[in-house]
Amino acid sequence: MASFVEIGRYNVIPLSLASLCTCPYRPTLNKTLIFNQKRYPKFNLRIVFDGSRPMFRFRQSGISTNRHFIVAVARAQADRLDEDNAREEVDKGNNLLVIEDSVSERQQKASQLKKRIVSGLGIGISFGGIILAGGWVFTVAFAAAVFVGAREYFELVRSRGITAGMTPPPRYVSRVCSVICALMPILTLYFGQIDVSVTSAAFVVATALLLQRGNPRFAQLSSTMFGLFYCGYLPCFWVKLRCGLAAPALNTRIGAKWPVLLGGQAHWTVGLVATLISVSSIIAADTFAFLGGKAFGRTQLTSISPKKTWEGTIVGLGGCIATSVALSQIFRWPTSLLSAVAFGFLNFFGSVFGDLTESMIKRDAGVKDSGSLIPGHGGVLDRVDSYIFTGALAYSFVKTFLPLYGV
Structure with a gap:
């Protein structure tokens, strides 16, 4: 009695009926496909459609036919397994590289942020003194x-x-x-x-x-x-x-308690108070603009500096004006709330204009930073660009406009 071997038992790659049509067989009406035995004398292949599930069978006409067929199927399966394993190894390697790059980038950003914070604190304390x-x-x-x-x-x-x-x-x-x-x-x-x-x-x-x-x-x-x-x-x-501006700021609370060895109340002049408020407002403007841009930034402000956004600029303006008003209440200068708001707006406008001017110079020069003197911040121009135009605006405002309003 002839023995049968089911192809499905050996996990052979599925063949569509269209691909089988390239072989020299002809389908018959009894739903059975038979190879031409004149060309393939050692085995018969029948595809029997049993209901809705087709069954592939070989009729063995020689021991060598079955053996060669099984060996070929095993080799094909082994080659496919090798390809799958190689593909998995490549994918794992690529994933590991992506993970390592991501971790390295995070560490680099954390290190740069740490340098910026340390350098910023050092500069702020030194400049304040x-x-x-x-x-x-x-x-x-x-x-x-x-x-x-x-x-x-x-x-x-x-x-x-x-x-x-x-x-x-x-x-x-x-x-x-x-x-x-x-x-x-x-x-x-x-x-x-x-x-x-x-x-x-x-x-x-x-x-x-x-x-x-x-x-x-x-x-x-x-x-x-x-x-x-x-x-x-x-x-x-x-x-x-x-x-x-050596006129004393008589209403300053801090000046009334300032030690005599450090100059006493006369040390707290209008120039000192105006400089502290202006510098603090610029720092607040840069800080709030950076945080606002990170949180809400969507609309680009200008092509000169692609990272600056309108949302960050608005948040920075609010932080600058709030700082100016808060310090004016502490120092009791200027005494008018409207003057404090105008002073904060002027400081913000000067800081943004100076920042964009330096960004334009660096863009044309094709560099990211003006120098590398300050760790994490670049050069001196990168840190003082917001102050270059602001000093002239602040001095003109205090010298020219404040006396007009009696403050």
């Missing part, structure tokens, strides 16, 4: 920061991204301008004003550029003059604000 000290301590420390910031600015001007479209000033001119920018705050404190010094410095630098060897270019003159204005002239208003 320098503001309280005032006088020459404040001016000399400020001049050192201006010198480093000016060097970073002229390095950005000489970077490959900007020099591709313009001719940068000579290196010796950049160094001289950095020194001039550092001297401007000192001259401001000594003479009480800076207009003549800035005009004289600009004239000397412009003359040196026009009389240089080679072919002088307007791009050299414009970038150098902007550097003197951006890194030298504008920061001098912080010296005028802190040290120039």
Whole structure:
């Protein structure tokens, strides 16, 4: 009696009826498909449709046929298992690489955040002590920061991204301008004003550029003059604000209890209080804008700085005004709530404008940070960009507008 072998018992890859049609058989009306025995003399293949379930059978006509068939099926199954195992190993390896990259990125972000916090606290405490000290301590420390910031600015001007479209000033001119920018705050404190010094410095630098060897270019003159204005002239208003407004803030609660050895109540001048409120408002604006952008940021503010959003800007404005109002209640200056709100709005506008200006310079230079002096923060310009225009706005507001309203 002929024996039968069911293909399904050996887990053979399923064959569709259409694929079987390529073989030399012809379907018959009795629902049985039979191989042509003239071409395949050693075995018969029948596909019997039993109800709704087809059954594949081999009619063995020789021992070697069954053996070869089983070996072929086993080899095919083994090859498929090897391919599956290899694919699983590759998938596991890719998953491990993705996990390792994710963990490494998280660790890097955590480390960078830690550096930013430590550096920020150190800078904040140091700068707060320098503001309280005032006088020459404040001016000399400020001049050192201006010198480093000016060097970073002229390095950005000489970077490959900007020099591709313009001719940068000579290196010796950049160094001289950095020194001039550092001297401007000192001259401001000594003479009480800076207009003549800035005009004289600009004239000397412009003359040196026009009389240089080679072919002088307007791009050299414009970038150098902007550097003197951006890194030298504008920061001098912080010296005028802190040290120039020497009128005592008589209503300040803290000033009434300030130790006599540290200057007593006379130490708390309008310039000191205005500087503390302005600096604190800028810090609050940057902090709240960062947190608001992370939590609610959806709409891009400008293409100059893609990470800034309208939502973060609005939150930063609210934090800046709230800080200005809260500190005005503590220091009892300014006495008008409307003046405190206007002062906070002005500080926020100056900080955003300064930040975007420095971002535009870095974008054209093709760099992420202006330097690497401060761990986790980049260069000096990256930290003081929000303060460059704000000093001039704050000084003009206190000097010009507050007396008009009697506060």
